[in-house]
Amino acid sequence: xxxxxxxxKLTNKNFYYVFLPISVFxxxxxxxxxxxxxxxxxxxxxxxxxxxxxxxxxxxxxAINEHALGMTMVATTISQENHVQESLMNANSKDLLEKYSxxxxxxxxxNSVTHLYFLDKNRKTILRVxxxxxNGDFIxxxxxxxxxxxxxxxxxxxxxxxxxxxxxxxxxxxxxxxIIGYVEIGKEIEDILEKISxxxxxxxxxxxxxxxxxxxxxKQGMKMLERExxxxxxxxxxxxxxxxxxxxxxLIKLVNDTESVKSIMIDEKTxxxxxxxxxxxxxxxxxxxxxxxxxxAIFEKKALFMRNSILFGLGSMTIFMLLIYAILRKSExxxxxxxxxxxxxxxxxxxxxxxxxxxxxxxxxxxxYTFISDSSYDILGYKANELINTxxxxxxxxxxxxxxxxxxxxxxxxxxxxxxDLINPVLNINNEIVWMMTNGMPIVxxxxxxxxxxxLDRDVTQEIAKEKSVRETNxxxxxxxxxxxxxxxxxxR
Numbered sequence: 001x002x003x004x005x006x007x008x009k010l011t012n013k014n015f016y017y018v019f020l021p022i023s024v025f026x027x028x029x030x031x032x033x034x035x036x037x038x039x040x041x042x043x044x045x046x047x048x049x050x051x052x053x054x055x056x057x058x059x060x061x062x063a064i065n066e067h068a069l070g071m072t073m074v075a076t077t078i079s080q081e082n083h084v085q086e087s088l089m090n091a092n093s094k095d096l097l098e099k100y101s102x103x104x105x106x107x108x109x110x111n112s113v114t115h116l117y118f119l120d121k122n123r124k125t126i127l128r129v130x131x132x133x134x135n136g137d138f139i140x141x142x143x144x145x146x147x148x149x150x151x152x153x154x155x156x157x158x159x160x161x162x163x164x165x166x167x168x169x170x171x172x173x174x175x176x177x178x179i180i181g182y183v184e185i186g187k188e189i190e191d192i193l194e195k196i197s198x199x200x201x202x203x204x205x206x207x208x209x210x211x212x213x214x215x216x217x218x219k220q221g222m223k224m225l226e227r228e229x230x231x232x233x234x235x236x237x238x239x240x241x242x243x244x245x246x247x248x249x250x251l252i253k254l255v256n257d258t259e260s261v262k263s264i265m266i267d268e269k270t271x272x273x274x275x276x277x278x279x280x281x282x283x284x285x286x287x288x289x290x291x292x293x294x295x296x297a298i299f300e301k302k303a304l305f306m307r308n309s310i311l312f313g314l315g316s317m318t319i320f321m322l323l324i325y326a327i328l329r330k331s332e333x334x335x336x337x338x339x340x341x342x343x344x345x346x347x348x349x350x351x352x353x354x355x356x357x358x359x360x361x362x363x364x365x366x367x368x369y370t371f372i373s374d375s376s377y378d379i380l381g382y383k384a385n386e387l388i389n390t391x392x393x394x395x396x397x398x399x400x401x402x403x404x405x406x407x408x409x410x411x412x413x414x415x416x417x418x419x420x421d422l423i424n425p426v427l428n429i430n431n432e433i434v435w436m437m438t439n440g441m442p443i444v445x446x447x448x449x450x451x452x453x454x455x456l457d458r459d460v461t462q463e464i465a466k467e468k469s470v471r472e473t474n475x476x477x478x479x480x481x482x483x484x485x486x487x488x489x490x491x492x493r
Contacts, residue, residue: 023321030313037309041302045295049272053291056200057276063192068155068169070111071185075171076153078103079183084118088173088181091120093127093135104129107185115166115186121179123148139184142282143170147182156281157189162221163213163240165189165206165278190241203244203271203292206278207237212286237288244292264292270299357459359436362443364452365413367392367406371454379459381429396426398433416442416450423460435461 078084078100087095096118107113108130116129123144125135146154147170155169168186172179190206197204208218215231218238222229233239244266264271271292278287357379362371369387376382380396394406405424412419419440425433440455 022324026317026320026324030317034306034309034313038306041305045272045298045302049293049295050274052200052202052293053274053276056196056202056291059199060192060196063195064157064167064189067111067167067187067192071113071167071169071187072153072155072171074107075169075183075185079171079173084183085173085175085180088118088120088126089175091126093118093132096127097129097132100129111187112191113185113187115168115184117182117184117186119144119182119184121181123182126181141168142280143168144182144184146170146281147172148179151179154281158280159208159212159286160221161214161217162224163208163218163238164221164225165208165240167192168281193241194243197243201293203294204242205239205244205290205292206241206287207234207290208240208278208287209285210236210238213238240287266292269294269296271295359457359459360454361393361457362452362454363393365450367394367410367413369393370452379428380426380434398425398427413442413450413453416444418442419453419455423464426457433461434459435464 083095083099086092087099100116104113104116107116114130117125117139118127118129119139120126123139125137125139128134141158143154143156143158151172151174153169153171155167157165157167160166166186166188168184170182170184173181173183193204193206196202210231219229219231231238264273272295274291276289276291277285278289279285357375358373359376359379360371360373361369361376364370368389369391370389372382372384372387374384376384376387394402394409397405419438422438424436424438426436428434436457437460438455438457440453442453443451445451
């Protein structure tokens, strides 16, 4: 009965012990899943952006090579003309200007060529077709020196004195095996950047390291190009070219950041940003090229997706938890009904035990009580908790024969025998003898080892008293009969 009452009390607790962990686990799984989904979405956006940047860089390099090839063909053609060789050997700038000024204007109009040089064999300027008044200076750029070293054409991007990046092609002019001069064609790369920007829908910012520039020359170059010359916009870089007209403070703060990809807010729009090093033809790092792309629409879709995912997750989680709650609650109610029914049955049994004066018991293999029914109080005066795990069954046997009783009972234990209708005296709490009829059977495990005994003790004190009274009456009657003379009986006949 004690066990059943505890089971009934714990049923409600067990319900919450099961429901709460499941609820917590469901919440954690839901939010962890949403975290993973959000993280994967961000990775997907980053990967897509980086892939587009790589494609843009490939297109930029391809465009550089394509323009270099066209400029090489023009420079090579010019270098092979006889009058060019003669003019270079004679340093005849007037003749070169007359013959190639119109050619330069056509190249400028069709291919955005901005420079056309003729140099002597020592790389001294004979003529700048794009600026005839300036000549006689020594050209020490890497492309010119490489053409001299290798005795063949050289091309690449170089940083000009005024901070402009120019694609230059230098072709040595040979007379036999001797270099007699050089033809150099150049163009600034802003038009290439602008085409890449429009094609890939990217904003580009070309920044040159201040360590590679003279502030005065840079400002002069910006004035010549009719661009705003703000030397102090960035700490380490001078802005040379930008498709993004407005440079926000957020962007300025991130220019020197070493992270390759990040998002940034500009005018309430979300941009992805990436920085790439800019190197000249010699491999020297001279600046940074920033890529920006407006991904506001994508981020808004992502935010909408995450909001919907959260709502869906919360809804699904709620439905799942309600379902689990309903199942567990139904199970708990069924358990309560079963426990109540069992409890009623147990109460009936207890009542029957009280009326029939029967005690149910269990002992371990040493005879220690591990269970005894509440009827022990009505019959022996002991409460169940006064006997369970406190007394051995033989402790209730009269002292004078206790040792023999214990020895006999434990011998039966050792043989795993049974007790059938064993009449034995038991002391109640007042040390009065109560006669019990004991029936018991062994409890064994799967290996056949003895775990203990369980059985019933029935109070037969009144029955024994009646039997004793009957026996005493019979004996008295016999004595009376035996004391009467036989002639009394005969006379009555």
